[in-house]
Structure formats: structure tokens, C-alpha cells
Amino acid sequence: MSKFWSPIVHQLTPYVPGEQPKINNLIKLNTNENPYGPSSRVITAVEIETGNSLRLYPDPQSQRLTDAIARYHQLKPEQVFVGNGSDEVLAHTFQALFQHNKPLLFPDITYSFYPVYCKLYGITAETIPLNEKLEIDINDYGRTNGGIIFPNPNAPTGHGIGKDAIETLLKSNRDSVVVIDEAYIDFGGTSAVALIDQYPNLLVIQTLSKSRSLAGLRVGFAMGNAELIAGLVRVKDSFNSYPLDSIAISGGCAAIEDKAHFEYTRRRIIASRNQLATQLEALGFNAIPSQANFLFVTHPQYDAADLAAQLRQRNIIVRFFNKPRIDQYLRITIGTDAECATLVNALQAIING
């Protein structure tokens, strides 16, 4: 606390990211990173860019990357906004599109950065409880709002909803912006991007951190009607002209363009996830059907916090949220098959132990 802080600083409750411990031989299944490295084309692009021009400012519009994303998603470049990770894109979205005199709606169990942004920008939030199966039910969102946001698939549950359900929501909610946070969409969900041309209030946010294995490069993007994108650009250009460094722009382009690597790695992760779910269910766990690169599991006989602590003693870290409704669940990132096997063996030993 300090008298020099702006009053708002005292009221903030900062987001706490999953830990990044420096422990050798750790099996790190706590922050939904991709177990496979990025495309070799990214490495080549970064090397070329490094030799090029680091003394010069990057392109403030990141036009090459915006164009590459537009081509990939069959959109116009003016329907794409890029930022320093999808967290920055989300922050600008909250400030640019959600500061209205009506409450923002999002699920009670979801990405825990959303309420943090609300405090930062003075946005009133109304949380909508997931149903008893921990699923988003679109019918619960038919109330007065200044915006709606949820991830699809949702985090930390992994549960996804279909494009039809999102279109139903968009049809009945035309006066505020609906943001679909698709950080995990490439692991089995159906993107809402195809609805952008029909619904001017739809914004879809994606990231290169998960399905493109580039959490370390910090590239996220939003797609939507050109007017929504223009609002984000106005905020971005009032905050930081150059959010992406030259290397992130070049590496990001290469990642988007290497479809073969993307397809190969995401399919491996989907296969590993399905196998892991079966193995965990054989150990007595219940796993929420997941469309993400993680599983959200609970065991009727074993306490989740205790399981997490015991896994940690065996150098395996998973994510435990000490929060109402989900404090008997573990969120487990899908690692390599070898990592998944080590996890299953460890859980077997703990349970039989």
C-alpha cells in the first residue's frame, strides 16, 4: 500500500498464473502448454528475423501477421486484431467493448482473469452458474447485459458447446458484444469464426500459445466485425504502438502457415487425451468430456488437494483450484504419451498405496 498509488490500485486482485517452477525432470502438467515444440519453420523465421533488423521498430500494425491470420481464417485483414498474447487482447477487449452501464455476464467457473479485468476497468460483472454437470447453458444468458464472454471450450472444465448454441445466443442478444474465447478450440471444438460475417457483435479470440506451441512467444488475436476491431485498435494505439516485437511477428506468421505441423501435433494431443481419460476412468476418476488439451477430473474417494500434493512429491505438477464447486477437481494438461503414462502410474500407486 502506498499513498502514491492511484485509488484503483488498492482495489485490484491481480491474477495469479500457474507456477513455472525451475525443477529438473519435472513433469509439468499445470499450465496447458503443448508438449511438442513449435514448427521448425518458426525457428527458421526467428533466426532470419534476428539477423535482420532488431535495431528498427517493428511494424506497429503487425500487418504481415494480421494478413496471415486473415488468410488462414478466410477473413479480411480489417477483421483481425493481434496482441501480445491473448491476455492483452482480452484486456483491450474489456476496456474497449465491455465498459457499459450494464453488467458483463460470464460463468461462475471460468478463466479467472475475467473478474480481474473487471476490477481494472471498473466493469460490473454478473456470474452465471454452470449447470450441475459443470456445463455452460446458453439459455441462462438471456438477461440484461453490457456484454457476454466465455471460453469455448470452457476452462478449466474442457467442456465445449456447439456453433448452433452460439448462434442461438447471438440471435437473441444483438445489442451487446458476445466474446467467444477460443484459446483451446483446436483440440476438438467448433470455432464460431464462421459466424462473424453474419453477427456484427461477435468477437472470437484465439492464441498461438496452445495449439501452435508458442506460449513463450506471446501472440494472441481477435477476429470480428471491422467496427469491433477498429475499437480495439483505438485502445491499442492509446496504450502501446508496438505490442508485438519483430520476432513474434515473424515467428507467428510461420506458425500460422505450417498447417501440417499444426494438424499432426493437435491430433496427437487429442489421441493422448482420449487415452488418458479412459485410463483415469479405469482408476475410478470421473472426467468431464474434454474438447481441450487438458482433462478436468475428480475422484469420489480421494481428495483433490491431497492427490495434487502427492503427485508433486513425485515431481508431477497439475493444477488445483481452491474454489467453490471445483475444489475436488484436478486440471491435468495433456503431455506426451510418456508423461501421461508416468502420471497414470503415479496415480495408481497413490490410490493403491
Added chain:
Amino acid sequence: MSKFWSPIVHQLTPYVPGEQPKINNLIKLNTNENPYGPSSRVITAVEIETGNSLRLYPDPQSQRLTDAIARYHQLKPEQVFVGNGSDEVLAHTFQALFQHNKPLLFPDITYSFYPVYCKLYGITAETIPLNEKLEIDINDYGRTNGGIIFPNPNAPTGHGIGKDAIETLLKSNRDSVVVIDEAYIDFGGTSAVALIDQYPNLLVIQTLSKSRSLAGLRVGFAMGNAELIAGLVRVKDSFNSYPLDSIAISGGCAAIEDKAHFEYTRRRIIASRNQLATQLEALGFNAIPSQANFLFVTHPQYDAADLAAQLRQRNIIVRFFNKPRIDQYLRITIGTDAECATLVNALQAIING
């Protein structure tokens, strides 16, 4: 304009950075980039990092980089805050430390992003005119304020003020934060960093974009009392957990640690600047004494906008600000000696008709 925008978006006047044209053989003296490349140790560090771990999230605290900066400036790590370029550091500073019920003071002629941040965060500003020699006079800042900010040396004038003057200001202004924006300090100014331990309301902001030739990597930082830094961290952790990618963290460390390259290139730029000033004065220009990597010059007989346009026809771009008091000035970045010679020849040809 869009009904979906938050009301504040309509009121913004985004910053317009200097243009980054894609023209071959351009002599680009418009955005104060360093004409010499970064340290070769940066290139090596980036290459190593790229092979490492781009699939993993970066360290959210950028601890290695924070520690390297602290060592360099003989501070404690908790007195250092790093961000995605000094523009992001400035944005967080405005939100975290300047949102008070009193006006923020800054010069009428200064970095034109300051009023942009004020609109973004609803901060009332009071601009203090530079004196008739276009210099900051500390005595003009003795009035009620919720904060004070100016660059030292000032941009776009290049005029610097001494550490004693800053200490005088700090002694008489103890109830609000004083931010010294030292983007250009390494080209001849005296840093206020040495005053940090005595004045808990002093924040000093620097960047790797200029004297470390890393505009393309986006690394800036703030130094001050641990309480001020804690306020910035609270805002940062409510905005984006991972503002610096892994490559920027590694490259930034290498840049800070290579003192020999830093000293060699900054001395070359200072020598080139002094020579260019003499040559321009010989052509009839008046140059404000500069402590930065640019000169701010005016010619009593030739219109500045016209000179800029004529230089552009010769593939040389310099910065012209169409603003009151400075619309007869050109801001010229110090390039290599060859670039400076080409500029002088071009101006000589234009003037001699």
C-alpha cells in the same frame, strides 16, 4: 464509431508513431532508431532461447532481466519493473500512479503519447510551457499536481536538465510521483537513478530501444522505490501476466550485460551528433544543444515542412511535427556518418537551390 464501443473509445485520440515505410535505400532518420545493430551477444542469446522452450510460458516476473537491470544500476530487484517497451511501462505508470484528483503536469512540447494516456485513463493534464529557448524550467512545476512527468533529455528538443535541478524539484514536490522518462539518457545526459534511494516518489523509466539498438525487441523498464514498483506490478498482473516473451527476456539480459558494445556505439553516436550539429550550423541552421540521439533544428530562411518534403524526394526521411511553437523545426535522428554526410549534402543542394 460503433454502438458496441465503450464510451471512452469515442473520446480517444490515438498516438501516431513515426512512419515505417518500406522503401529501398531509404535514409531513415525519423524515429530515433540506433544506426548500429545490437550486441552480437543479443543475437547469440536469442538463438539459444529459440531452440529452448518457446512451447513454455515465459517467467511472468522476467526475473533474470529484472536482476540484470538491478545489477547494472546498483539497485535491488524489487526496485525494477520491466515491460513490453517503455510505452507499456508508461501506460501502466499513468494508470497506477497518476489517477488522482489533481492535474498531471508535463511540458507543452514533449513526448506526444502523454496526453493520449491521459485520455485513456481519464487523467486531467495541465501542460507547462517550455521557456522561450524551448527548455524545461523546473521552477515552473511548483504548483498543485497529482504527478509530474517529463523526458530527460526532452523529446523532441533533445534538451537535457541536470540531476541537481531534478533533486530541487523532488525536494519541493514530495506528495506526488515525479517520473523522469530517460529514453535518451545514454547519449549525454545524467540519470536520476542515483536519487532513487533518497526520494520515494521518484520513478525513472528507460528503454533498450535507443542506446541498446533493440527497438525491434520491445523492452522497457522503470526504476524506483519498491512501493511504486509494487503498484506497477499490481496493474501489470491485472492486465497481462506475461508481457515479455522468452526471447525478449534473454536478448534484453545480453544487451544489458554487454557494456563494451553499449559504450562504443553510444560514443560514436555522440561524436556524429556533434559533428552534424556543426555542419548544419554552417548551413545556417540553429540546433538546440542536444543530449539525445537526434537534433532539433530550424532554419531562419527555409520552411521546415518544405525542407522535410524536399528531403523525402531524395529518399531521406526526418520527423516534422505540425504543432504550435515547433512547426519550423525538424527532428533528425543521428544515423551513421555516411548517412549524416548524405543528409548534409542534400540540405546543401536544397538550400543552394
